[in-house]
Amino acid sequence: MIGEMIFTVARGDIVIFPTLSSYEIISSVQTPISGIVISISNVQISGMPKGYLTSPDQCPVIPTDKDYSSTSRYFSEIYSEYQHPTYGSNEMIESLTRTILIVTIRKLYLVKPKISPSITHEVKKYIEEYYYQDLTLSDLAAIVYVSPYHLAHIYKEEMGTPPIQYLIQCRIDEAKRLLKYTNLTIREIALKVGYPNGIYFNLLFKKLTGIPPGKFRKIFSE
Numbered sequence: 001m002i003g004e005m006i007f008t009v010a011r012g013d014i015v016i017f018p019t020l021s022s023y024e025i026i027s028s029v030q031t032p033i034s035g036i037v038i039s040i041s042n043v044q045i046s047g048m049p050k051g052y053l054t055s056p057d058q059c060p061v062i063p064t065d066k067d068y069s070s071t072s073r074y075f076s077e078i079y080s081e082y083q084h085p086t087y088g089s090n091e092m093i094e095s096l097t098r099t100i101l102i103v104t105i106r107k108l109y110l111v112k113p114k115i116s117p118s119i120t121h122e123v124k125k126y127i128e129e130y131y132y133q134d135l136t137l138s139d140l141a142a143i144v145y146v147s148p149y150h151l152a153h154i155y156k157e158e159m160g161t162p163p164i165q166y167l168i169q170c171r172i173d174e175a176k177r178l179l180k181y182t183n184l185t186i187r188e189i190a191l192k193v194g195y196p197n198g199i200y201f202n203l204l205f206k207k208l209t210g211i212p213p214g215k216f217r218k219i220f221s222e
Contacts, residue, residue: 001026005147007061009033012068014104016060019051036075040097045105053101054108062107074100119144120158123151127163131170132194137163171195172208179217186213 001007001024002017009015017023027033044050054060064071074096081089081096123140140163141151155163171193178189190201206212211219 002060005150006145007059008145009061010063012064012072014062014064014071014100016053016062016104018054018060019049036079038075038078038097038100040101043101053104058108062104064103064107067103071100071103074103119146119151120155123155123163124159124166127167127170131167131174132192134194135167168204168208172205175201175205175213176209176216176220179213180220186217189213 002021003023007015025033041051043053045053048055078093078096078100081092122144126140126143127135137148137152141148144151146154152162155161155166159166161169175189175193178184178192179186182189184192186202187198190196190198193201195201195204202212205216209216
């Protein structure tokens, strides 16, 4: 957790914590996290504020992939030099840290992490399947382990509409289908699409379609 945003990490991932940010590492009981935390000062990357490796809209989780063995060795050697300092330890730590920075920067700017589309499509699929349930933005964000703010931002960026707006659209589309092809009452339809309050459903339906549900049924069922 970095600030209000939640990220999932896997074996071999490098996580970049922005300068002066608050963070918390939450480990699974079944698969506890072990790792090494390095604090680096006086970092300046071209085009970035001093002390920053990434911009705020970049994912801070960097997979090492095929470089896992070598990167893991760099971290282990840094830790060993720190735990058992000897002649040249500071120089070794500095050199290895530079190497890790170079590997990380290469991955940051030469390979774009593909996480947002999977998150947005997973939420979209969930909405389409469970639109009738009482869902909030927080509920949807919890499904993909991100903050509500982060989900709202990337979902609208990817899909062109906020997730809750898409939820409402799915409900209204299903209500239209039920009005056309079933004999269910309007109140029954409202309940089926996730609105226990029939009056609110009527108002929302009219707002989105321009006509109340009763008139919609009369026009399209004839």
